[in-house]
Amino acid sequence: MAAGKPDWINVFYGMAICLLLVSLGAAVYFSVAHHPLNDHSSIPDLTINLGAGPVREHCTYCHPEGSRPSPDLDQRSLSEHPDISPHQWEKLGCTGCHLGEGMALDVEISHGLPGLGARQVLSGRDLQASCFQCHPVGPLPGAKKAWKGYQRFLAKGCNTCHHISGLGRGGRYGPDLSHIGSLLGLDLLQQEIRDPKADLPNSIMPRFPLSKSRAREIAYFLKSRVKQPYYATPMQIQAGQIKLPAISLAPKGRELAEGERLLFERQCLACHQFREVNGRIAPDLSFIGSQRQRSYLEGFLDNPARYIPGAVMPQVPMIAEEKTTLVNYLSTQAVAPENLSQMLAKKMGQEEPAKQLFMRLCQACHAAEGNGLGPIQPNLANFPRAFAGNADFFRRIQPKRLLASIEKGIPGTSMPGYEKILSPQQRQQVMDLIFAAFIGIGQDDKAKPEELPRKPVQAFIPQDIDSLFTDLCSRCHGDRGNGKGTEALQHLPRPRNLTNHLYFTPLPDERIARAIYSGIPGTAMPAHAEQLSAGQLWGLVGKIRQLSRGNDAD
Amino acid sequence: MSRTRNFFDHLHVSQVRSRVLHPLTSLGLGIASLTCLATLFVTGFTLFLYYVPDQAQAYERILHISTTLRFGRLIRNLHYLSANGLLILAFLHMSRIFFMGSYKRRYLNWVYGLTLLVLILFANFTGYLLPWDQISYWAIKVGASLAGYFPLLGETLQTFLLGGQDVGPETLARSFALHAGILPFLLLVFTSLHLWRIRKDGGLALPEAADEERIPTIPWLYRSEAAVAMLTLATLIALALLIDAPIFERADPAHPPNPAKAPWYFVGFQELVSYSAVIGGILMPLFWAAFLLLAPRLDRSRSCGGRWFAKDRWHWNLAFALLLISQLVLIYIGLYLRGPNWQLVLPF
Numbered sequence: 001m002a003a004g005k006p007d008w009i010n011v012f013y014g015m016a017i018c019l020l021l022v023s024l025g026a027a028v029y030f031s032v033a034h035h036p037l038n039d040h041s042s043i044p045d046l047t048i049n050l051g052a053g054p055v056r057e058h059c060t061y062c063h064p065e066g067s068r069p070s071p072d073l074d075q076r077s078l079s080e081h082p083d084i085s086p087h088q089w090e091k092l093g094c095t096g097c098h099l100g101e102g103m104a105l106d107v108e109i110s111h112g113l114p115g116l117g118a119r120q121v122l123s124g125r126d127l128q129a130s131c132f133q134c135h136p137v138g139p140l141p142g143a144k145k146a147w148k149g150y151q152r153f154l155a156k157g158c159n160t161c162h163h164i165s166g167l168g169r170g171g172r173y174g175p176d177l178s179h180i181g182s183l184l185g186l187d188l189l190q191q192e193i194r195d196p197k198a199d200l201p202n203s204i205m206p207r208f209p210l211s212k213s214r215a216r217e218i219a220y221f222l223k224s225r226v227k228q229p230y231y232a233t234p235m236q237i238q239a240g241q242i243k244l245p246a247i248s249l250a251p252k253g254r255e256l257a258e259g260e261r262l263l264f265e266r267q268c269l270a271c272h273q274f275r276e277v278n279g280r281i282a283p284d285l286s287f288i289g290s291q292r293q294r295s296y297l298e299g300f301l302d303n304p305a306r307y308i309p310g311a312v313m314p315q316v317p318m319i320a321e322e323k324t325t326l327v328n329y330l331s332t333q334a335v336a337p338e339n340l341s342q343m344l345a346k347k348m349g350q351e352e353p354a355k356q357l358f359m360r361l362c363q364a365c366h367a368a369e370g371n372g373l374g375p376i377q378p379n380l381a382n383f384p385r386a387f388a389g390n391a392d393f394f395r396r397i398q399p400k401r402l403l404a405s406i407e408k409g410i411p412g413t414s415m416p417g418y419e420k421i422l423s424p425q426q427r428q429q430v431m432d433l434i435f436a437a438f439i440g441i442g443q444d445d446k447a448k449p450e451e452l453p454r455k456p457v458q459a460f461i462p463q464d465i466d467s468l469f470t471d472l473c474s475r476c477h478g479d480r481g482n483g484k485g486t487e488a489l490q491h492l493p494r495p496r497n498l499t500n501h502l503y504f505t506p507l508p509d510e511r512i513a514r515a516i517y518s519g520i521p522g523t524a525m526p527a528h529a530e531q532l533s534a535g536q537l538w539g540l541v542g543k544i545r546q547l548s549r550g551n552d553a554d
Numbered sequence: 555m556s557r558t559r560n561f562f563d564h565l566h567v568s569q570v571r572s573r574v575l576h577p578l579t580s581l582g583l584g585i586a587s588l589t590c591l592a593t594l595f596v597t598g599f600t601l602f603l604y605y606v607p608d609q610a611q612a613y614e615r616i617l618h619i620s621t622t623l624r625f626g627r628l629i630r631n632l633h634y635l636s637a638n639g640l641l642i643l644a645f646l647h648m649s650r651i652f653f654m655g656s657y658k659r660r661y662l663n664w665v666y667g668l669t670l671l672v673l674i675l676f677a678n679f680t681g682y683l684l685p686w687d688q689i690s691y692w693a694i695k696v697g698a699s700l701a702g703y704f705p706l707l708g709e710t711l712q713t714f715l716l717g718g719q720d721v722g723p724e725t726l727a728r729s730f731a732l733h734a735g736i737l738p739f740l741l742l743v744f745t746s747l748h749l750w751r752i753r754k755d756g757g758l759a760l761p762e763a764a765d766e767e768r769i770p771t772i773p774w775l776y777r778s779e780a781a782v783a784m785l786t787l788a789t790l791i792a793l794a795l796l797i798d799a800p801i802f803e804r805a806d807p808a809h810p811p812n813p814a815k816a817p818w819y820f821v822g823f824q825e826l827v828s829y830s831a832v833i834g835g836i837l838m839p840l841f842w843a844a845f846l847l848l849a850p851r852l853d854r855s856r857s858c859g860g861r862w863f864a865k866d867r868w869h870w871n872l873a874f875a876l877l878l879i880s881q882l883v884l885i886y887i888g889l890y891l892r893g894p895n896w897q898l899v900l901p902f
Contacts, residue, residue: 016781
């Protein structure tokens, strides 16, 4: 045996044994003392099958007979589950209606963890979010708000963009909502409906004017759209036998022309304004017959983005006769009356006529403050020109061009022409108003335009121009010139969509070159005069021509 | 001394030099890792009894285990903690071997050790998915995509891990099979080989010293080993009472959390991939593998193994330390400083 015994090992050993014993003791103590089984009852374990497979639940441990829980174990069974006849809670179980996690026995987890909130417990008036999981959607006692939510869902035209199973023709633009109730919680649904861009800044869903409680109603309906509805077999769903009821959206008690009825039934007025009905999302259709040609309206209904590239309006499925009726109606009936300005004056009191015209025709996009942030601006493909605080921009524009914009509109954008609505004097009055009230400079206060470099004779090397475009332009205008570069969302007005052939075709080359050379005041477009040689400048003009033509080809 | 010999005597020499028992020699990291592994086996067998690898049931079963069953939470916490503990301790153990140069003339055992490290990572990764909650689902998706960056083998490996192109029921089934069947077996085999090689190589690697004191293995080595093991276990249990294994919402393939992060031990690579897919997905993993596999072969320093930070190995130690620190920094950035859309956010 060696001489020096390492006695410290014994100390170490003994200490380790003690610590292990202490920790084991603590483990046993905490696991036993804080375990639900210690009140000598057994843990209820119900298995319920409502049609989507067996579901196990421990809920009645804290909620015996469906009562409210009480911290005092003996008091628990005092509050009874409300009478839900003809249902019997014993047969339905708990999580079928109330959701939550039945297999958990923990106050926090069993009531559904936060996050998406798909399994968060429903109680009180929120419980009606579950009724249509089993019951066919319709008027149902106790589920009044959920039923109202479905009506609102249709009235707001949600299904023109979103598909939802049960409504035959579904939109192809937004996410499928057929199973949304299994994925998201009520609160999140409500929040997403009210402010779609809060979560996804690049969402194109308009922000519908819905109060919290109205959005909640739609959320109640959507929460009942689950993956495996209890009342239907997958085969019935596939075969299209499970339908959501059709509802007439046209107002009752009023004779409507067929075309006007279609405006309601095809959900146009969920977004657009027509006379007194205002969806507050999309432009006014009241005078559209005077603003757009018949062929434009027909084509627009087939493919809105072809006429206004980047428009968020979906293609609305419509049979041919309906479309003809609607276009007929709009092009003949939705026209401006001769005495529009007097009519407006009568309606709005005795204010100056140009102001009324502006409020009626321009305000929705350009805003009453003239800053371009009108109520429907977020849903437009192009930012309405700001007047207020934008004097530098207007110093550069000749009066002829401004009047032409009002008269003919701006092709490839939502700005229509007012040629047939406003007389030349009225157009001039509106213009005077805009200059006086918003721009704040005289109409003849113009800046002398900078001299543009001459277009060189020799051709440009396309590769050089492409890489120049990538370096200078693509961060905002995107690699393909569609105005969706990585920094696009940081700027309002958003960068111009350079593939918009309708917009660019009538523009002279000089105007495109000038925009690049001197920038555009009031927007994020900077001047590039210092950075570009004449060859590069005109090469980029050619590149933009090529981008906008490329779109024309398809 | 009359005492029946037992199995463990095969793994120990009969007398050890007193230096072997010094706490600073080995830091007890090997034994601590072994304890974690044993804890994993015991708790794993228990969880095996209750877990069902089925998309519809897996999550509920985890809830059942951790909230309803007596000791269920403790056992799941222990499993979780010892799994992460094993990964950390095994890495520290490897670092200890590296910084001491103990791999010298023990290349085979070094390779066994590396194999064990890979197996531990793999077992951790497959186990990560089993609760089938939001974080685990998306972490596995990110982790498998990281594997996909690797040229030639990457996509095959990804398909093998996922059992298809996406995380789905096949992924759950094979993660469970690997985690609870194949990997524990391989871990057992390679741990045995690892221990056996230590004995064959003559115990711990230590520089020769003249007339050093020798101490009988029984009881001193046994006692110190047992003490380390018990301390590790006590620490694990104490932590298991304080730290709960995480559980999030049910997995939702339609809604990724933002940001979706790989399991923490791969977040360093994910962070690198966010700068460059080539560096993070190909070069860095290759460099790690090449460095760890080849360092003992290329290390031509004279000093014999078993000495902390030997002077003639300083460049090797420095290289390894830099590699280790860079990985830790990357993991820290990826875990704590990355917010939605992988934007940098400050933690305060």
